[in-house]
Structures are given as structure tokens and as C-alpha cells.
Amino acid sequence: MSIREKRPASFWPLALVFSLFVLFMYGPMFVIFVLSFQGPEGGLTFPMRGASFHWFAKLAEGLGVVDIGAALGRSLGLGLAVMLCTVLFSVLAGLAFRKRLAGGNTLFFIVVASLIMPSIIVSLGIGLEFRLLDGAIKWALEALGMQSTLEGFGTSLGLFTSALGAHLTWTLPFGLLIMFAVFNRFSPSYEEAARDLGATPWQGFRHVVLPLIAPSVVGIGMFGFTLSWDEIARTSQAIGDVNTLPLELQGLTTTVTTPSIYALGTVTTVVSFIVMGLTLALVWALGRSRKGHAAH
Structure with missing residues (x-):
């Protein structure tokens, strides 16, 4: 019979701090979700006035002069391209850095340095370039x-x-750091075995390395x-004469005074959750496939 371990005295204060931290992080998001489903008489604060999809319908009609559909399409297209x-670049760089490169350390620090540079400075610099x-x-x-x-040329931005x-x-x-961590644990013996069986470098990458990573x-x-x-910050000065959805959303927060702005926030969050869900499903499917091949 096992004796239940007694929790230390510090458990409850730390649990309270953690709960407050979670509430601070995710509370505003859930508040926006709830307020976006108000009725036609709803406002920007509690108490709620009814429950409906009214503000999502208003969102579909457009918010003033802003074309939300076009901004959404631009954000999706840019996100997919990124x-x-x-x-592509992370995998290629990870493969390249598996061998000793002349100036490799300098190149690595130059790439990673952009993480600590102020985003607005990066945006201003790229816009100026x-x-x-x-x-x-x-x-x-x-x-x-x-x-x-010349007359038809506008800008390369x-x-x-x-x-x-x-x-x-x-x-x-971020992609480079993940790839470096992956290849740091990757055993070259798999590739050596593929080469011993007559595989070309491309076949070894396609059939051995890629499924594993x-x-x-x-x-x-x-x-x-x-x-x-x-x-937002890195896009603001470097996008030219169009806006992505986050930039439009930032501008709308000062002009839109109805729950339709909350409906827009809910839609963008749902898109993020869909992408994460599809990613996790794909990772799960790849893991099952790899286990199946290993069993055979």
C-alpha cells in the first residue's frame, strides 16, 4: 500500500502564482472570444447583450474602407511563402553545417543576431535598402x-x-537552431549503411535522412x-503600399468601436489553431508511418 506523498508548504503559493500567470496570458484571449459572440446591441465590454453570430456577419460585409478578405489573403500567401x-533554407543550412565550413561560426552568429535586434530597426533598414x-x-x-x-515602375517594396x-x-x-539540434543528435551510420547498399547521396537523403527528420x-x-x-513590427516599414491582416487589425483598433473587431480577432486565432492542429496531425501521421516502417 503506497503512502501518498505530502506536498511541501511551497506548493500552494507556487500553484497560485502559476494559475495567475496562465490567467494573465490566456484570459484576454478568452474574453475576446466570448465578447465576439454578442447580439446586435453588444458593446466592447461586459455585460454581454445577447448571443449570436451577428458581428461575424458584419465582419464578412467589411469594416469600413478596409478589405478584410484581401488582407487575409495577403497574410495567408505571405505566411505560406515564409x-x-x-x-528549405533551414534544412539546406542544417545539412551544410554538418561539415566544417570556413567562416561557419561567423555566418551562424550573423544569422542568429537578427533575433536580438529590435524588430522596428530591422524593418526600417530593409525598407531603406x-x-x-x-x-x-x-x-x-x-x-x-x-x-x-520607367513610367510603369512603382517600387520594389x-x-x-x-x-x-x-x-x-x-x-x-529559429529554423536553423532547430535543425542544428536535430542534426547534432543524428547518427551518420544510417547514411553510411545506405551508401554501402549502393544509394546515391540524393537517395540517401530522400529515403533515409528526410523521413527521420x-x-x-x-x-x-x-x-x-x-x-x-x-x-507587425518587421512588416510595418517593409511591405510597401499594401497591408497584411495584423497591420489592418492594428489600425482598426483605433477606429472600430463594435464587437466586429473581436470577431476578427477570433477568426485570426482560429486560423492559427487550425494550422497548429494540422501540423500536429501531420507529425503524428509521420511518427506512425516511421514506426510502421521500423516494424517491417
Whole structure:
């Protein structure tokens, strides 16, 4: 018969602090969820006035001059592009750093340094670089006499140019750190066995390395998308003449005074949860597949 271990005196104070911390983190999110389902007479604070999907319908109709659907599409497109680039570059860099590289340590510290740089400084710097690039492009077009192209040229700042680069300065370091940790534990004996069986380097990567690191690769993709999905500071000065959904949401907080702003917050959060759910499901499926192959 086991004797139940007595909890120390410090347990309850620490449990209270932890509970307050969880409430501080997630309480506002749940408040927004609840208030977004108010009736037509609902306001921005409690008490709730009815319960309905009224403000989600209003959100679908649009919030003033802001095209929420277009902003949502831009954020999704940018998030997917960031996800793909983060996965590709992180895996390639992880493979490259498995061997000793000349200047590898310097390159690593340069990449990781972007994590500690103020986001707004990164955004301003990238925006300035692309404006200087605009000047160079216009000068070259004028020198070449390409007037029609010059008149149609606006700016190189854009969703998949400067904004993509700004987001990668935030997501790539996380992807690299994950890949370095994965390959630090990865045994090269699997690849050696594949080579002994006649596999080419590409076949060894495709059939041996990639299946083993697949769950981590999926995790990097989730990091890339979710970090890009709600990024504001690094996007603000580097996106050009369009806005992503977080930037539109930031602007709407000063002009929209109805629960429709809460409905928008609920929708964006649900999208994040869907992405995380799909990622976890994919990781689970990959794990089962790997166990199945190991059993055979």
C-alpha cells in the first residue's frame, strides 16, 4: 500500500502564482472570444447583450474602407511563402553545417543576431535598402532609355520581396537552431549503411535522412507560418503600399468601436489553431508511418 506523498508548504503559493500567470496570458484571449459572440446591441465590454453570430456577419460585409478578405489573403500567401522558404533554407543550412565550413561560426552568429535586434530597426533598414534599390532601378531604366518601363515602375517594396525578407530575418534563426539540434543528435551510420547498399547521396537523403527528420521539418514549417502570421513590427516599414491582416487589425483598433473587431480577432486565432492542429496531425501521421516502417 503506497503512502501518498505530502506536498511541501511551497506548493500552494507556487500553484497560485502559476494559475495567475496562465490567467494573465490566456484570459484576454478568452474574453475576446466570448465578447465576439454578442447580439446586435453588444458593446466592447461586459455585460454581454445577447448571443449570436451577428458581428461575424458584419465582419464578412467589411469594416469600413478596409478589405478584410484581401488582407487575409495577403497574410495567408505571405505566411505560406515564409513557411516554405524557412523549411528549405533551414534544412539546406542544417545539412551544410554538418561539415566544417570556413567562416561557419561567423555566418551562424550573423544569422542568429537578427533575433536580438529590435524588430522596428530591422524593418526600417530593409525598407531603406529597397528604397535605395528603387532609385538604382529608376536610374538604370532612365539611362537605358526605357521610358515606358520607367513610367510603369512603382517600387520594389512588396509582399514577396521586402516583406518576405523581413519575415525571414525572424523565422530563419529559429529554423536553423532547430535543425542544428536535430542534426547534432543524428547518427551518420544510417547514411553510411545506405551508401554501402549502393544509394546515391540524393537517395540517401530522400529515403533515409528526410523521413527521420520529417517531424522536425514540419515543426519548422509551423514556426515559420505562425511567426509570420501575426508579425507587425518587421512588416510595418517593409511591405510597401499594401497591408497584411495584423497591420489592418492594428489600425482598426483605433477606429472600430463594435464587437466586429473581436470577431476578427477570433477568426485570426482560429486560423492559427487550425494550422497548429494540422501540423500536429501531420507529425503524428509521420511518427506512425516511421514506426510502421521500423516494424517491417
